């Protein structure tokens with residue numbers, strides 16, 4: 001059997017270290033077995049998928065040196081590798097399931113389904129699709145389809161018994177069918193859901209092993225059933241342990257920066273980040289802590305993965321990165337990497353207009369512009385006391401700004417200005433007052449060049465991390481407060497880039 005593995009990211013946000021982690025293990029397993037590693041873009045969620053995010057996924061994986069053999073940008077014999085270009089294929093396969101009696105049409109409106117769920121919950125049950133579409137006669141289905149009524153296609157699920165499936169690391173997993181919903185396969189917009197598209201593509205792309213995060217375990221019964229309905233052989237499944245914060249909760253950007261580009265912007269070496277991700281749930285046979293991608297590929301054995309939640313701890317990453325810098329870069333290489341990172345002409349060209357008019361001698365430069373090259377500023381709750389706003393207001397500003405900045409894709413001065421200006425309007429604050437907590441969180445100092453220009457130079461990953469860090473220093477809102485803030489924020493309905 002030719003080993004073929006894949007990662008299938010959805011381009012709906014910044015490339016996550018979790019994606020790089022899963023990519024790394026897929027790549028190692030494929031290379032170790034003389035197989036192929038494929039990149040497929042799962043962009044069936046039209047509202048959330050963007051080309052920008054797809055591009056950033058490519059860039060960050062290239063930067064890490066996790067190269068794929070087939071994918072949307074490099075081609076291959078099993079394309080297209082972007083699900084939005086395969087819509088008809090999914091339609092055809094869904095039709096086959098309907099014809100074979102494994103799937104059915106459902107015309108229930110979202111309102112009807114929400115009422116169904118409410119009634120189930122009121123009766124003490126767990127909300128679940130009740131199979132109402134199955135009761136519609138073929139003749140009625142045909143006439144409603146002919147009349148153009150909005151519909152979805154759902155898969156049938158056995159009424160009783162358990163689904164058993166094999167995971168190469170976890171052995172047999174047993175999930176009662178009563179916990180599995182009659183999954184929508186084709187949505188009302190005619191596009192497939194993840195489940196249908198993922199199974200069809202894994203089959204058509206000859207994927208032999210599906211290595212993905214453990215959050216997908218509960219999807220496996222549906223997938224296995226789809227393979228049975230189609231009479232296809234299912235790839236072997238391997239569910240990797242989830243990355244965790246040091247407090248063992250699921251890795252989240254609230255507690256740890258999670259974007260690959262953050263680590264790049266902070267000046268970590270790609271080799272060190274890959275090395276660190278390789279240690280998440282796996283170790284070298286001789287337990288050595290520092291190893292290259294090539295060494296990992298050579299020694300990798302999927303059976304050695306341990307399932308205890310691996311902790312992504314930036315302090316350990318710092319230590320490892322330091323070792324890479326000291327032990328692997330000679331002076332010339334160090335110089336080259338430093339220049340590539342930030343000490344280059346492009347960067348200087350951006351910085352000079354901001355500082356030239358503000359200094360009296362070159363030696364003033366470091367104190368004025370040092371924050372443009374440093375990491376997370378050292379601030380505390382008192383740092384925010386200098387402005388007009390109360391603590392609670394500062395906290396709101398940072399929380400709203402954090403959400404707002406997360407949603408800005410085109411990171412340019414005018415757009416940043418427009419967005420923060422509309423936030424100030426919505427909060428009924430002067431822009432100047434709203435900017436102060438941001439200024440403190442982002443620059444960490446009392447005087448600095450203009451903030452919007454500085455934000456452009458720092459880039460989205462560092463700015464977002466600094467704003468979140470400011471929020472942490474002020475004290476994150478409680479869960480209850482957060483809910484209320486989220487509601488208010490939605491009401492602001494801020495115009496985005």
Ligand code: GLU
Pocket residue numbers: 007008009010042194198211212213216
């Ligand atoms: N599109 C899914 C994701 O975003 C892929 C999951 C899988 O590997 O099956 O992670």
